[in-house]
Amino acid sequence: MTVVEEDPTLADEQLRQLREELLGLDVDSVEFGQGRTPPEGAKGVDASTLSLVVTLSSSPVLIILGRTLRDWVGRAKDRSLIIRKDGRSLEITGARSGRDQKLIEAFLRDEQL
Numbered sequence: 001m002t003v004v005e006e007d008p009t010l011a012d013e014q015l016r017q018l019r020e021e022l023l024g025l026d027v028d029s030v031e032f033g034q035g036r037t038p039p040e041g042a043k044g045v046d047a048s049t050l051s052l053v054v055t056l057s058s059s060p061v062l063i064i065l066g067r068t069l070r071d072w073v074g075r076a077k078d079r080s081l082i083i084r085k086d087g088r089s090l091e092i093t094g095a096r097s098g099r100d101q102k103l104i105e106a107f108l109r110d111e112q113l
Contacts, residue, residue, distance in 0.1 A: 001069070002033075002051040004080035004091070014079070015050045018072055025064055028055040059109075066104040083107060 003018065005011035022030045033051030073081050079094040090107045092100050
């Protein structure tokens with residue numbers, strides 16, 4: 001998943017905040033994407049490269065993960081997040097995240113609505 005934010009410093013801050021929340025779930029791991037950790041408070045980093053890779057082995061965690069992502073995005077109406085899975089992507093935004101819970105859960109389960 002990728003935090004959508006033009007300001008690289010803010011994207012880094014938001015990504016780290018989201019990672020901490022996800023680590024509190026029963027997931028196997030939450031790693032920074034692209035095999036690297038962005039430097040703390042990085043400036044000049046391409047915000048599109050700041051992403052998280054979540055690994056989990058239990059499908060019941062998918063519902064909790066979906067709710068956590070929805071809630072995190074919903075805390076700010078201009079916040080956006082792109083979830084990628086198996087070559088597909090889903091963008092959720094704070095302005096409408098509350099209505100998207102079923103869509104998020106179906107996406108994470110590989111179901112079509």
